Amino acid sequence: xxxxxxxxxxxxxxxxxxxxxxxxxxxxxxxxxxxxxxxxxxxxxxxxxxxxxxxxxxxxxxxxxxxxxxxxxxxxxxxxxxxxxxxxxxxxxxxxxxxxxxxxxxxxxxxxxxxxxxxxxxxxxxxxxxxxxxxxxxxxxxxxxxxxxxxxxxxxxxxxxxxxxxxxxxxxxxxxxxxxxxxxxxxxxxxxxxxxxxxxxxxxxxxxxxxxxxxxxxxxxxxxxx
Numbered sequence: 204x205x206x207x208x209x210x211x212x213x214x215x216x217x218x219x220x221x222x223x224x225x226x227x228x229x230x231x232x233x234x235x236x237x238x239x240x241x242x243x244x245x246x247x248x249x250x251x252x253x254x255x256x257x258x259x260x261x262x263x264x265x266x267x268x269x270x271x272x273x274x275x276x277x278x279x280x281x282x283x284x285x286x287x288x289x290x291x292x293x294x295x296x297x298x299x300x301x302x303x304x305x306x307x308x309x310x311x312x313x314x315x316x317x318x319x320x321x322x323x324x325x326x327x328x329x330x331x332x333x334x335x336x337x338x339x340x341x342x343x344x345x346x347x348x349x350x351x352x353x354x355x356x357x358x359x360x361x362x363x364x365x366x367x368x369x370x371x372x373x374x375x376x377x378x379x380x381x382x383x384x385x386x387x388x389x390x391x392x393x394x395x396x397x398x399x400x401x402x403x404x405x406x407x408x409x410x411x412x413x414x415x416x417x418x419x420x421x422x423x424x425x426x427x428x429x
Contacts, residue, residue, distance in 0.1 A: 227270050233280075233393070234263030235424025241288040241305065241405070241416035251407060252293050253414055258306065260285025262422045268317070278315040283308070284337070286418050292407055301348035305405055307365065307418070309337040313376060313397075325384040332377040335397060337418075339370050344406055363406055372418055374399040389428040396421055 237260045243253055264282035271277065287305040294300075313335040321328035342365030349356045380393030399418035407414050 229268040229428045231266045231426050231428040233266060233424045233426030235422055237262040237285050237420055237422050239286040239288060239420035242419055243416055254291040256289035258287040258289060274319045276317050278317050280313045282311045284311045286420050294408060298351035299348060299408055301346050301408055304345040307342040308340045310340055311335050311337045327382040330379050335374050335376055337372040339368065342368055368403050369401060372399050372401045391426050393424050
C-alpha cells in the first residue's frame with residue numbers, strides 16, 4: 204500500500220513538465236484543515252443511541268488541473284485526508300455509556316469539475332463539484348466507557364484497529380474557491396464539503412452490533428500552482 208501511495212503521488216511530478224509546455228496543464232500542491240464527522244442512517248431496532256462530534260485533522264497532497272476552456276476545467280487530486288468522528292454512545296438495554304474516537308486516514312482521489320464565474324484581473328472566484336474515491340490507509344477506535352453494576356460505576360477502555368471497516372469509500376463533493384497572484388505564483392484558497400455514501404460498520408461496545416455510519420468532512424485549504 205505504501206508503494207502504491209508513493210507511485211500515485213510521484214506520477215504527476217514526472218509528467219508535469221511536458222504537459223505544462225504542450226497543453227497548459229497545471230500541477231499544484233495544497234494543504235489545509237479537515238473537520239470530519241460521521242452521520243448515522245435510519246436502521247430500525249438498533250440497541251443504542253449515537254451522538255456525533257467532530258474530529259479535527261489535516262488534509263493535503265498533489266493536484267493536476269486540465270483546462271478545457273478559459274473558464275472550465277477538470278482537476279484530479281491525490282490527497283491524504285484525516286477523517287473519523289467522536290461518538291457518545293448510550294446502550295438502550297444496558298447501563299453502559301461510552302465515548303469513542305474513530306480515527307480513519309485515507310488516500311483520497313477526488314475528480315473535480317471546476318468553473319470560474321468571476322474574473323477581476325488576477326483574481327478569480329470559482330465553484331467546483333465532483334466525486335471522490337477514498338482508500339483506507341489505517342484506522343483505529345479508542346473507547347472509554349462506564350458500566351453500572353449494582354449501583355457502582357465501573358470504567359473501562361478498549362482500543363481496536365479498524366481492520367474490518369471497508370477499504371474503499373465513495374463520496375460526492377462540492378465547494379468554492381478564490382485564485383490569486385502571490386509572489387508571481389498562482390495561489391488559491393478553497394472550501395470543500397465531501398459527503399460519503401458508503402455505510403461503514405464502526406465497532407461499538409464489545410459484544411454489541413456495530414454502528415452504521417457514513418463519512419462527512421469539510422476541508423479548508425491553501426494551495427499553489429507550480
